[in-house]
Amino acid sequence: MHFSETFSRMLLYTAAIVSMACVMAVFAFLVYFAWPVLAGGEWKDLLSLNWRPFQAHYGILPMILGSMYLTVLAMLVACPLAAGVCLFCSGLGPGPAAGAVKALVRFMSGIPTVVYGFVAAFTLVPFLRSHFSGSTGYCLLAAGLILGFLILPTIVLIGLSALERVDQELSLTCSALGLSRVQSLIHVIFPAAWPGLLAAVLLGFARAVGDTLIALMLAGNAPQLPGSLFDSIRTLTAHIALVVATDSQSQAYRSVFAAGCLLFFIAAAVNITVFRVRQKFGGLSRDG
Amino acid sequence: MVLKTKKPFLETKDLTVGFGGQVALDGVSLAADAGGIVCLLGRSGSGKTTFLRTLNRLNDEMGAYTKGSVNLFMDGRWCDILAPRTDLLNLRRKVGMVFQTPNLMPVSIAKNILVPLRLTSGLGKKQCRARMHKVLEQTQLWQEVGHRLDEPGLSLSGGQQQRLCLARCLALEPQILLLDEPTASLDFKAGRRIEELLIHMARSYPMLVVSHSPAQAERLAQAAFVFESGKVVHKLDKASIHRHLLEECITGSAK
Ligand SMILES: Nc1ncnc2c1ncn2[C@@H]1O[C@H](COP(=O)(O)OP(=O)(O)O)[C@@H](O)[C@H]1O
Ligand SMILES: [Mg+2]
Numbered sequence: 001m002h003f004s005e006t007f008s009r010m011l012l013y014t015a016a017i018v019s020m021a022c023v024m025a026v027f028a029f030l031v032y033f034a035w036p037v038l039a040g041g042e043w044k045d046l047l048s049l050n051w052r053p054f055q056a057h058y059g060i061l062p063m064i065l066g067s068m069y070l071t072v073l074a075m076l077v078a079c080p081l082a083a084g085v086c087l088f089c090s091g092l093g094p095g096p097a098a099g100a101v102k103a104l105v106r107f108m109s110g111i112p113t114v115v116y117g118f119v120a121a122f123t124l125v126p127f128l129r130s131h132f133s134g135s136t137g138y139c140l141l142a143a144g145l146i147l148g149f150l151i152l153p154t155i156v157l158i159g160l161s162a163l164e165r166v167d168q169e170l171s172l173t174c175s176a177l178g179l180s181r182v183q184s185l186i187h188v189i190f191p192a193a194w195p196g197l198l199a200a201v202l203l204g205f206a207r208a209v210g211d212t213l214i215a216l217m218l219a220g221n222a223p224q225l226p227g228s229l230f231d232s233i234r235t236l237t238a239h240i241a242l243v244v245a246t247d248s249q250s251q252a253y254r255s256v257f258a259a260g261c262l263l264f265f266i267a268a269a270v271n272i273t274v275f276r277v278r279q280k281f282g283g284l285s286r287d288g
Numbered sequence: 289m290v291l292k293t294k295k296p297f298l299e300t301k302d303l304t305v306g307f308g309g310q311v312a313l314d315g316v317s318l319a320a321d322a323g324g325i326v327c328l329l330g331r332s333g334s335g336k337t338t339f340l341r342t343l344n345r346l347n348d349e350m351g352a353y354t355k356g357s358v359n360l361f362m363d364g365r366w367c368d369i370l371a372p373r374t375d376l377l378n379l380r381r382k383v384g385m386v387f388q389t390p391n392l393m394p395v396s397i398a399k400n401i402l403v404p405l406r407l408t409s410g411l412g413k414k415q416c417r418a419r420m421h422k423v424l425e426q427t428q429l430w431q432e433v434g435h436r437l438d439e440p441g442l443s444l445s446g447g448q449q450q451r452l453c454l455a456r457c458l459a460l461e462p463q464i465l466l467l468d469e470p471t472a473s474l475d476f477k478a479g480r481r482i483e484e485l486l487i488h489m490a491r492s493y494p495m496l497v498v499s500h501s502p503a504q505a506e507r508l509a510q511a512a513f514v515f516e517s518g519k520v521v522h523k524l525d526k527a528s529i530h531r532h533l534l535e536e537c538i539t540g541s542a543k
Contacts, residue, residue, distance in 0.1 A: 085495055173391045175349050177404040178381035178460065192394050 026145020029050055030264055034257035046258055051168040051223035058255040062223045066233035070144055073209040077148025082155040090163045091181045109153035117217035120146045135230035138220035146213045155204035195281035199274045212237035297322045297494040303356035305338050305347055306522035312338040314518035317404050324510030329499055334497040334515040338467045344383040345376050363461045384462030390449035390470040398437035405459045423455040447478025465495045472500055481507060502533040
């Protein structure tokens with residue numbers, strides 16, 4: 001018994017150390033390769049709107065903005081939907097329907113991203129192309145809508161688990177005070193679950209920023225500033241994928257490591273925020 | 289308002305409550321009078337909490353089935369609360385319940401009272417604030433927390449939390465009060481303080497108090513019912529509570 005405890009503890013420590021080391025290694029790797037670009041004074045050029053690798057312009061600003069626009073749009077699609085689905089599943093909807101919706105969301109979370117991508121490429125994209133003149137259909141809007149659906153299950157499932165935990169504690173209290181189910185949910189349960197809901201939104205955000213395939217397949221990938229929802233954009237992630245797939249030695253190749261660093265920082269910031277929120281408010285219950 | 293003593297407010301006949309296959313209350317028939325605290329005694333698992341939860345139909349939320357009849361005297365008439373057309377929200381506003389462990393919401397002291405009050409009463413902001421002041425005075429909390437109403441309710445001590453729960457319940461102006469072991473999670477001093485408060489309030493509200501100890505019942509009650517395995521086995525009045533306490537001590541059958 002003693003041995004097994006020591007053993008499992010060692011296993012856990014090893015796992016923790018290995019994963020820490022991996023993260024550090026990735027970061028070191030990114031910095032190492034991005035360094036020539038960053039240190040060579042080329043970082044100013046990096047933050048320009050100009051991406052013309054053959055003329056030695058490696059501006060990734062359009063991709064940074066593209067990532068931002070796309071993420072914001074996806075969040076605008078996903079958050080209201082997620083709020084609605086969460087409300088429906090945690091008591092507004094009739095029991096069986098709520099169960100069915102929850103099962104559907106769980107199923108959605110298991111669908112490979114590429115399936116979303118190609119279904120949209122054959123349905124949404126032609127639809128946009130034929131209804132909005134001047135657009136190829138491969139645009140910010142198409143990618144934003146689908147990306148919104150892609151991150152929806154993440155937000156809903158994490159949000160629901162936060163709500164369920166609060167619900168267990170407070171629903172009977174609310175009932176005893178004569179609040180209706182809707183009143184309890186909107187005025188008590190949702191506000192009380194905010195740290196968990198914020199974590200859900202942040203993790204959805206992280207997933208949207210980091211997703212590559214949807215942008216690659218649906219956003220058109222033109223390294224430009226979009227003038228409207230129907231213009232093509234390129235995200236940081238798609239940019240990395242495209243450059244790495246076609247090039248290997250040039251400065252352009254180096255610039256993708258800068259893009260990688262940036263994504264790494266965004267992911268780190270989101271995760272640290274989630275951790276902080278959970279740490280500060282997660283245990284907010286009886287004796288908080 | 290001071291209640292006339294010995295005015296009945298509760299009557300159950302053949303009340304049976306079950307959770308799935310498990311029978312929690314088995315044919316309970318009793319009647320209770322207002323004008324003093326009525327205690328429910330019995331060891332844990334005997335059905336006291338279930339009985340309280342019948343009176344605001346909270347068992348319905350827990351998937352229980354209920355048979356028999358339960359009548360409460362409210363709004364100047366007897367109401368059959370198990371009738372299918374009973375408005376549960378309305379019933380629960382009139383029959384206030386305080387749980388065994390303080391169950392505040394993770395919001396400020398003020399909001400713990402104001403949120404349910406505003407939602408259930410439809411009163412304006414000013415009236416709600418006035419009502420809050422009143423119930424905090426009633427529960428002797430105003431002096432202690434009146435200057436820090438915006439602090440989290442959960443930052444209060446156990447006894448204060450329990451009194452805030454009581455205040456929250458009183459704010460809805462209930463006509464009947466149910467208290468489930470209100471001192472169980474408190475230390476001796478805080479417990480005594482709640483007891484005094486309850487004795488004082490029993491003059492204005494018909495009140496059922498579940499108690500974990502016959503000694504407490506002796507301090508509080510004008511009448512008591514002893515539960516055992518879902519049945520009422522004794523009905524005690526002020527005098528016989530004391531005798532019952534002695535008997536239990538002698539025979540050692542007290543829990
Ligand atoms: N939510 C529930 N689900 C299933 N069984 C329950 C539930 N609540 C109470 N019971 C059962 O009902 C019986 C009476 O419980 P309870 O009323 O809580 O007793 P007491 O308050 O006297 O300790 C117990 O046997 C208990 O297991
Ligand atoms: Mg109990």
